[in-house]
Amino acid sequence: MKDPHASFRALAPDGELGLQGLADEAAARGIPVIGPVMGGLLALLCRIMGAVRVLELGAAVGYSTTFLARAVRDTGGIVLGVDMHEAHCREARANLASFGLEESCALLCADARALPFGAAGFDLVFLDVDQRYYAELEPVCHRLLRPGGLLVADNTAFADAQAFNVLIRDGRRWDAVNIYAFLPNHAPEQDGICLARKKQTGDSRNDSNGNFQGYAED
Numbered sequence: 259m260k261d262p263h264a265s266f267r268a269l270a271p272d273g274e275l276g277l278q279g280l281a282d283e284a285a286a287r288g289i290p291v292i293g294p295v296m297g298g299l300l301a302l303l304c305r306i307m308g309a310v311r312v313l314e315l316g317a318a319v320g321y322s323t324t325f326l327a328r329a330v331r332d333t334g335g336i337v338l339g340v341d342m343h344e345a346h347c348r349e350a351r352a353n354l355a356s357f358g359l360e361e362s363c364a365l366l367c368a369d370a371r372a373l374p375f376g377a378a379g380f381d382l383v384f385l386d387v388d389q390r391y392y393a394e395l396e397p398v399c400h401r402l403l404r405p406g407g408l409l410v411a412d413n414t415a416f417a418d419a420q421a422f423n424v425l426i427r428d429g430r431r432w433d434a435v436n437i438y439a440f441l442p443n444h445a446p447e448q449d450g451i452c453l454a455r456k457k458q459t460g461d462s463r464n465d466s467n468g469n470f471q472g473y474a475e476d
């Protein structure tokens with residue numbers, strides 16, 4: 259392929275499924291949103307997993323929340339979007355209602371580092387707050403996920419995410435892949451995304467050579 263960036267950009271979904279206006283408005287205000295490829299990936303993962311309890315940390319004005327809410331509407335689930343800015347939560351609530359998704363989501367104004375619930379059993383957590391907080395939020399995400407649940411972290415190629423990237427390599431707690439990717443219309447387009455599954459009892463344990471060492475007990 260001569261110019262993979264141009265080729266893949268041309269294949270990005272058109273019109274962002276009715277979300278182009280919201281994306282443009284967010285961009286004009288300096289609010290980075292995940293774009294249609296990352297949105298499509300999140301929705302796909304929710305559907306593959308049959309996720310019914312989804313948590314989003316960093317909902318902003320509801321662009322990414324819309325992809326998640328559309329997916330969990332199909333699974334009979336709900337997405338809880340969290341943002342520390344009350345004005346963002348208000349806007350996200352209104353934007354999701356304008357897409358007819360109020361039944362599939364709830365918005366909570368809170369700091370992700372001080373959420374008012376313990377081991378909540380979420381199927382999927384999407385992490386997209388300020389990367390300065392990622393390392394602090396790694397154990398929080400682990401606590402909030404059910405065993406076998408999936409953490410998706412955006413922007414892991416940012417310098418501030420590096421401490422998180424080191425933590426997530428812990429093979430006793432997570433099965434993780436961290437990918438440096440080209441994501442058309444994502445802010446920024448060249449970025450890292452991490453998929454990490456919370457390990458559960460019965461998962462096989464391997465040594466550093468990949469040799470089977472028995473089963474994990476959590």
Ligand SMILES: C[S@@+](CC[C@H](N)C(=O)[O-])C[C@H]1O[C@@H](n2cnc3c(N)ncnc32)[C@H](O)[C@@H]1O
Pocket residue numbers: 289290291292293315316317318319320321322323340341342343346368369370371386387388391
């Ligand atoms: C990059 S924007 C999220 C974009 C959104 N996920 C999308 O694609 O539409 C980051 C958001 O995280 C929020 N935020 C930053 N730090 C936070 C924290 N500690 N707790 C909760 N929200 C936080 C900001 O207010 C901002 O709205």
